[in-house]
Amino acid sequence: MIRPRRARRNRAAEAMAVGDASGRELFGGKLKPTWGRHLHRGAHTELSFLGTLRRLPRLIARSVRLGWAADRIALLVVAFAQIGQGVTSALGLVGTNRILIELFNAGPTPDRVRSAAPALVFVATMGVTGALLRAASTAATGRLEPKVERFAEVELLRRVMRVEMATLEDADFKRLLQTAKWGTNASRLMITYSVQVVNALVSLAAVGTVLAVLHPLLLPMMLLIILPPGWGTVRSARRRYESVLAWTDHGRQQGEIVWALTAQDTAQEVRVHGAGPYLLHHYERMAAAAEAEKERLAKAEAGTDLVASALSGVASGLTYLTLAWLLLSGRADLATSGTAVLAIRTGTTSLAGLVTGIQHLYEQALFANDLQEACAQADLHAIPTSGSTITAPHRVRVKDVSFTYPGRDHKALDGVDVTLTRGTIVAFAGENGSGKTTLAKLIAGLYRPESGSIEWDGVDVTDADRTSLFDQVALVPQDFVRWDLTARANIVLGRPDIDTGPDEDALRAACAYAGAGPVVADLPRGLDTLLDRNYEGGVELSGGQWQAIALARERYRRAPVVIADEPTSALDARKEIETFARIRELVADGTIVVLITHRLASVQHADHIYVLDKGRIAEHGTHHELMAAGAIYADMFTLQSDQYGAHPTKASGSGTIPTTRTPADERTSPNA
Numbered sequence: 001m002i003r004p005r006r007a008r009r010n011r012a013a014e015a016m017a018v019g020d021a022s023g024r025e026l027f028g029g030k031l032k033p034t035w036g037r038h039l040h041r042g043a044h045t046e047l048s049f050l051g052t053l054r055r056l057p058r059l060i061a062r063s064v065r066l067g068w069a070a071d072r073i074a075l076l077v078v079a080f081a082q083i084g085q086g087v088t089s090a091l092g093l094v095g096t097n098r099i100l101i102e103l104f105n106a107g108p109t110p111d112r113v114r115s116a117a118p119a120l121v122f123v124a125t126m127g128v129t130g131a132l133l134r135a136a137s138t139a140a141t142g143r144l145e146p147k148v149e150r151f152a153e154v155e156l157l158r159r160v161m162r163v164e165m166a167t168l169e170d171a172d173f174k175r176l177l178q179t180a181k182w183g184t185n186a187s188r189l190m191i192t193y194s195v196q197v198v199n200a201l202v203s204l205a206a207v208g209t210v211l212a213v214l215h216p217l218l219l220p221m222m223l224l225i226i227l228p229p230g231w232g233t234v235r236s237a238r239r240r241y242e243s244v245l246a247w248t249d250h251g252r253q254q255g256e257i258v259w260a261l262t263a264q265d266t267a268q269e270v271r272v273h274g275a276g277p278y279l280l281h282h283y284e285r286m287a288a289a290a291e292a293e294k295e296r297l298a299k300a301e302a303g304t305d306l307v308a309s310a311l312s313g314v315a316s317g318l319t320y321l322t323l324a325w326l327l328l329s330g331r332a333d334l335a336t337s338g339t340a341v342l343a344i345r346t347g348t349t350s351l352a353g354l355v356t357g358i359q360h361l362y363e364q365a366l367f368a369n370d371l372q373e374a375c376a377q378a379d380l381h382a383i384p385t386s387g388s389t390i391t392a393p394h395r396v397r398v399k400d401v402s403f404t405y406p407g408r409d410h411k412a413l414d415g416v417d418v419t420l421t422r423g424t425i426v427a428f429a430g431e432n433g434s435g436k437t438t439l440a441k442l443i444a445g446l447y448r449p450e451s452g453s454i455e456w457d458g459v460d461v462t463d464a465d466r467t468s469l470f471d472q473v474a475l476v477p478q479d480f481v482r483w484d485l486t487a488r489a490n491i492v493l494g495r496p497d498i499d500t501g502p503d504e505d506a507l508r509a510a511c512a513y514a515g516a517g518p519v520v521a522d523l524p525r526g527l528d529t530l531l532d533r534n535y536e537g538g539v540e541l542s543g544g545q546w547q548a549i550a551l552a553r554e555r556y557r558r559a560p561v562v563i564a565d566e567p568t569s570a571l572d573a574r575k576e577i578e579t580f581a582r583i584r585e586l587v588a589d590g591t592i593v594v595l596i597t598h599r600l601a602s603v604q605h606a607d608h609i610y611v612l613d614k615g616r617i618a619e620h621g622t623h624h625e626l627m628a629a630g631a632i633y634a635d636m637f638t639l640q641s642d643q644y645g646a647h648p649t650k651a652s653g654s655g656t657i658p659t660t661r662t663p664a665d666e667r668t669s670p671n672a
């Protein structure tokens with residue numbers, strides 16, 4: 001049964017309304033990302049054909065600049081080959097015209113063919129030259145494109161690597177960076193589309209010149225015939241993009257549901273709470289809507305194509321009628337008309353290439369602009385690499401420092417004063433979120449104080465060459481990196497040396513120090529084992545084993561300031577005690593150790609303890625002094641030791657977890 005048209009339309013509208021309702025219920029509407037390659041997708045559809053044309057010179061100039069920076073020779077070859085192709089194409093048409101003139105002359109056929117022969121050879125030569133130039137252009141473009149992409153990518157990476165942490169955490173910069181990453185591919189595509197556009201322009205110029213020379217009326221005629229298909233191409237392309245965009249927004253919602261139904265994170269609730277059938281029900285409604293939307297837009301596109309083809313056909317008919325009139329009225333000869341038909345066909349193909357080329361070029365340029373903007377922003381917020389040089393410090397002073405994270409309204413640090421002295425352990429204690437890690441990051445030079453100053457032997461960090469500061473610091477951060485690389489690379493990344501490669505002796509010593517020896521010995525390929533089980537031959541380490549590797553990395557770095565933030569959180573009791581003992585040994589050679597841990601049994605051996613509370617230093621002193629004060633630290637310590645069934649008196653301060661005695665212990669332990 002054939003349904004009436006209106007009924008079919010209603011069915012599609014109904015399916016879309018139902019799908020939209022599902023989308024609104026689950027996601028509040030269509031999912032339009034504000035990042036990445038989706039941001040500018042289809043942006044050219046908002047631009048008129050003339051608007052795009054106006055932007056053309058700037059877009060081409062941009063590609064030329066990129067190409068020039070990446071590979072000048074390849075760029076020159078492409079330019080030469082493109083112009084050459086235009087010239088050969090024009091000369092080919094002139095030659096064709098000559099052949100036709102000779103062939104349409106009066107006289108016996110063999111004579112006419114003979115006199116057309118030189119022109120035939122000439123046209124063939126132009127054809128071969130054009131083919132050679134096309135090949136040269138293809139080869140040079142193939143060489144240029146990846147270089148442009150690499151050039152753009154390396155430019156971005158080099159800058160982002162050096163940007164201040166605070167900038168990296170800024171929401172606007174993050175968004176810009178997401179889109180800019182697509183700019184590297186866009187830079188390559190800009191070359192492709194620029195070549196396409198230049199090729200079409202040169203070809204159109206060549207055809208136009210030949211036609212104008214043949215007969216003044218032929219040039220406007222060519223415009224008449226090529227404009228309708230040009231308009232049709234713009235409209236069709238716009239429709240296609242709209243279709244893709246509409247489908248993509250629906251598809252994205254479906255993608256989210258597919259993920260939710262198959263992911264491990266959601267598996268429990270999908271099963272126990274009955275979330276599975278509910279989500280699948282909405283998935284099916286959305287799928288039906290997406291299909292209806294696709295169908296509707298496909299029909300609209302077909303209609304546009306039909307109108308464009310009809311217009312093009314009418315224009316062609318008019319043009320051929322005009323040609324016939326020129327011919328019959330003696331205003332043009334048969335050879336000129338034949339050449340004009342050939343030229344117009346070439347011109348039509350070129351125009352279609354020009355239109356799509358410009359559209360793509362414009363879209364890619366938006367991504368490339370973001371890349372340029374991200375590079376400029378990164379330069380603006382780059383970590384300074386000039387200024388006073390910082391060397392192994394005797395004293396680091398944090399003076400009245402305050403700091404607020406980007407996008408946060410409360411201070412993470414508020415008027416903090418801390419002193420670190422050579423050959424001592426300084427511990428930061430305090431509740432979760434009190435500011436310990438933030439303070440350590442500021443000391444490591446990862447953030448700049450909002451107010452106050454941090455001085456390394458009197459040199460204000462703000463005026464210093466920050467790379468020289470980083471050189472003095474080794475980190476065992478709370479969230480240390482588990483590089484998906486070999487065990488060797490994981491340790492060597494503590495102080496990578498591009499020129500000399502890994503120091504094997506130091507590597508072994510670092511493993512021994514960190515207790516990573518048995519971990520490495522158990523690995524199938526020892527230090528060369530890949531620590532990523534997603535790949536063949538790769539293994540996954542336990543949390544404690546990873547922590548040993550991170551500690552080995554810190555040791556391999558051998559820096560005069562060591563910042564250890566919860567360095568034993570994943571270790572068992574024995575390894576924890578051993579690790580703290582080794583960390584304490586570091587001070588013997590003058591190292592400054594900043595220790596952050598909630599395990600107060602280990603903190604008690606520090607030379608000085610700073611207790612943070614809501615971003616402020618609430619109290620500080622030795623373990624003994626703080627226990628005697630009977631405030632925050634004493635409460636925390638007593639709470640922890642109570643868990644082990646021991647009740648140290650506030651003044652005695654002896655922990656229940658046995659520790660190894662070190663020179664630092666001798667200086668600070670109340671039991672010494």
Ligand SMILES: Nc1ncnc2c1ncn2[C@@H]1O[C@H](COP(=O)(O)OP(=O)(O)OP(=O)(O)O)[C@@H](O)[C@H]1O
Pocket residue numbers: 169405406408412430431432433434435436437438439478
């Ligand atoms: N990258 C960040 N961006 C925004 N806010 C942050 C960031 N890191 C920490 N904060 C906030 O700054 C404050 C201090 O955090 P910090 O990590 O320094 O505390 P902490 O004492 O080390 O905590 P914990 O004991 O849990 O490790 C907290 O309010 C935290 O939410």
